[in-house]
Amino acid sequence: MSLIETKHLSKTYVENGVETAALRNVSITISEGEFLAIMGPSGSGKSTLLHILGFLDRESGGEYRFQGETFSNLPDDTLAEIRNKKLGFIFQSFNLLPHFSVLHNVCLPLSYSRVPESEWETRGKRAIESVQLSHRTNYPSVKLSGGEKQRVAIARALVNEPSVILADEPTGNLDSKSGQSIMEILERLNKEGHTIILITHETYTAEHAGRIIRLKDGEVESDVRVERRRSTAEGFVK
Amino acid sequence: MTLTHSLKTALGGLHGNKSRSALTILGIVIGITAIMLVLSLGAGAQDLVLDQVQGMGSKTIIAIPGREPSGPSDFANVFLDSLKERDLQSLENKANVPYAEDVMPIVFGTVRMTYQNETYQATVLGGGSGEKNDVMGEIFDIYPDRGSFFSAADVQSKAPVAVIGSKVREHLFLNIDPLGKKIRINDKTFQVIGVLGKKGQVSFFNFDDMVLVPYTTAGQYLLGRKYFDRIVVSATSEDRIRETVRDIEETLRNNHNITDPEKDDFFVETQADLAERVKMITTALTLFLSGVAGISLFVGGVGIMNIMLVSVTERTREIGLRKALGATSKDILTQFLFEAVILTLLGGAIGIVLGSGLSFAISFAISKFALNTWSFSFPYLGAVLGLFVSGVVGLVFGLYPARTASRKTPIDALRYE
Numbered sequence: 025m026s027l028i029e030t031k032h033l034s035k036t037y038v039e040n041g042v043e044t045a046a047l048r049n050v051s052i053t054i055s056e057g058e059f060l061a062i063m064g065p066s067g068s069g070k071s072t073l074l075h076i077l078g079f080l081d082r083e084s085g086g087e088y089r090f091q092g093e094t095f096s097n098l099p100d101d102t103l104a105e106i107r108n109k110k111l112g113f114i115f116q117s118f119n120l121l122p123h124f125s126v127l128h129n130v131c132l133p134l135s136y137s138r139v140p141e142s143e144w145e146t147r148g149k150r151a152i153e154s155v156q157l158s159h160r161t162n163y164p165s166v167k168l169s170g171g172e173k174q175r176v177a178i179a180r181a182l183v184n185e186p187s188v189i190l191a192d193e194p195t196g197n198l199d200s201k202s203g204q205s206i207m208e209i210l211e212r213l214n215k216e217g218h219t220i221i222l223i224t225h226e227t228y229t230a231e232h233a234g235r236i237i238r239l240k241d242g243e244v245e246s247d248v249r250v251e252r253r254r255s256t257a258e259g260f261v262k
Numbered sequence: 263m264t265l266t267h268s269l270k271t272a273l274g275g276l277h278g279n280k281s282r283s284a285l286t287i288l289g290i291v292i293g294i295t296a297i298m299l300v301l302s303l304g305a306g307a308q309d310l311v312l313d314q315v316q317g318m319g320s321k322t323i324i325a326i327p328g329r330e331p332s333g334p335s336d337f338a339n340v341f342l343d344s345l346k347e348r349d350l351q352s353l354e355n356k357a358n359v360p361y362a363e364d365v366m367p368i369v370f371g372t373v374r375m376t377y378q379n380e381t382y383q384a385t386v387l388g389g390g391s392g393e394k395n396d397v398m399g400e401i402f403d404i405y406p407d408r409g410s411f412f413s414a415a416d417v418q419s420k421a422p423v424a425v426i427g428s429k430v431r432e433h434l435f436l437n438i439d440p441l442g443k444k445i446r447i448n449d450k451t452f453q454v455i456g457v458l459g460k461k462g463q464v465s466f467f468n469f470d471d472m473v474l475v476p477y478t479t480a481g482q483y484l485l486g487r488k489y490f491d492r493i494v495v496s497a498t499s500e501d502r503i504r505e506t507v508r509d510i511e512e513t514l515r516n517n518h519n520i521t522d523p524e525k526d527d528f529f530v531e532t533q534a535d536l537a538e539r540v541k542m543i544t545t546a547l548t549l550f551l552s553g554v555a556g557i558s559l560f561v562g563g564v565g566i567m568n569i570m571l572v573s574v575t576e577r578t579r580e581i582g583l584r585k586a587l588g589a590t591s592k593d594i595l596t597q598f599l600f601e602a603v604i605l606t607l608l609g610g611a612i613g614i615v616l617g618s619g620l621s622f623a624i625s626f627a628i629s630k631f632a633l634n635t636w637s638f639s640f641p642y643l644g645a646v647l648g649l650f651v652s653g654v655v656g657l658v659f660g661l662y663p664a665r666t667a668s669r670k671t672p673i674d675a676l677r678y679e
Contacts, residue, residue, distance in 0.1 A: 078586070080586055080676070081672075101590045104585065104589060108588020113587070119579060122278070123277060133587040133588055135267050136590075184588075
């Protein structure tokens with residue numbers, strides 16, 4: 025069974041009486057354990073697709089099945105619960121709470137879950153360890169570098185042991201070296217069995233993935249497997 | 263989300279904006295401080311006045327000539343001479359008022375006192391009883407430090423004897439023992455038979471400034487009148503007060519040929535009534551002032567709402583993030599409500615400390631420099647009420663911003679720049 029399946033998915037925004045189609049007729053299937061990159065120029069609908077896949081937004085038409093089930097008609101609170109339990113988000117702008125410690129930030133999803141509070145610290149520390157930031161556990165996140173912040177965000181995405189990690193341009197605000205290390209972490213997580221959906225407009229970032237879907241004007245332009253990743257040795261850098 | 267965690271989250275949110283949080287609660291601090299001040303000083307004033315009223319003893323009943331004022335324009339200025347010797351005799355009669363322990367008429371006026379070259383303006387209070395010794399002492403609970411009160415025989419014989427208050431003594435007899443000395447009161451000669459110690463205010467009388475003489479002497483001999491200013495009756499016990507009041511009223515009406523109580527030319531007041539009235543006045547005043555302080559609380563509440571709305575807008579991305587991570591609308595609502603309530607409770611607590619500190623300082627100053635009987639009372643009710651009210655202000659004025667926050671969709675909130 026595929027983890028994620030969309031059929032003829034569409035999303036239309038109405039603004040000032042004018043309809044704009046952000047997505048049309050998107051049918052894709054994502055299996056468990058995949059590392060998928062969604063690419064496309066700005067306005068191509070890649071963020072909209074990620075938001076719908078992440079239950080942050082609802083589709084206007086078509087069908088979206090997650091683990092075989094459709095949730096389109098369920099109330100907001102149920103979607104919040106699915107986001108909490110099954111999904112981990114990584115954002116371009118990190119979205120950490122600046123005045124709180126790394127540990128507090130990482131444990132944030134746990135505070136909205138049913139995980140008992142006594143387990144939070146252990147789980148949080150384990151997630152922080154997996155991104156090699158144990159030495160920063162009690163740092164206020166505002167004092168971290170960009171790369172460290174994104175690693176904290178990854179730890180936060182992992183802490184609830186989700187089925188899918190959704191990353192929206194995770195390297196967009198980072199220098200190439202930090203970006204590279206973030207991608208290496210994502211690759212490692214994928215090898216450890218996590219399903220990862222990555223949004224990017226940079227080919228060299230996308231090629232860390234095993235499969236690239238290109239969107240254009242809200243439609244799937246191509247859906248290809250990455251046969252061979254071009255490496256930095258070939259001068260393929262940012 | 264657990265309660266303690268909500269609390270921590272809210273505290274963290276406030277911590278990020280310390281100076282703004284402090285300014286925000288200023289309105290609440292001022293409001294609660296004002297309420298504490300009003301309640302504490304109001305209670306102090308009430309205690310003080312009640313203390314004086316009750317100085318006369320709770321079993322005391324007073325018949326006053328004139329009509330009880332029915333409003334501010336109808337002040338008791340009619341029938342001021344309605345209580346006479348005959349009324350006194352009827353009230354002393356056990357057949358009429360069986361539970362009267364003591365009956366004492368009171369006559370008062372202003373007199374000029376002279377001893378040798380010293381002159382002093384004082385209040386003369388005529389009292390005592392022709393039936394019993396020491397009635398004056400029993401009713402007012404005062405006794406001469408030196409010498410004695412006039413006896414029943416002195417009252418009967420209209421003896422020109424006087425007991426003087428401490429201030430009168432200081433003015434007329436600086437370094438001389440006044441006992442036995444002859445003084446002149448309104449050009450009539452009296453002998454000093456007793457001296458009171460320093461008493462201060464007892465009920466509405468300041469005995470320090472008084473000269474006490476038998477009512478018989480004061481009425482006709484000194485002031486030249488045959489009516490009384492008051493007739494004081496003390497009941498045998500507190501349970502008999504109601505009954506005795508009724509007996510007094512019936513006796514006096516009978517004497518004055520009055521059938522309709524509306525047309526009474528006297529009124530009867532118990533110390534309990536008086537205390538009640540004083541309480542009513544101070545309570546009304548306290549309520550009024552608390553209302554004024556309440557306005558400042560309202561303004562403070564609007565301030566909180568305003569700042570919370572700004573805070574909600576500023577933290578739109580945080581709200582989006584929290585929702586993306588699984589927070590429900592209720593979680594967000596709770597978080598922002600908590601922040602508002604913590605702010606106002608904090609303001610309330612500071613106000614309680616400030617308010618009681620200030621009223622302690624003011625009470626201390628009053629007792630030191632003005633009224634030594636003034637005492638500080640910590641308004642426990644005010645503190646509980648203040649904390650409760652500030653919590654409610656937080657809930658009420660925090661609700662709108664919190665709802666605004668909770669209604670943001672995760673997408674819109676995350677996209678917010």
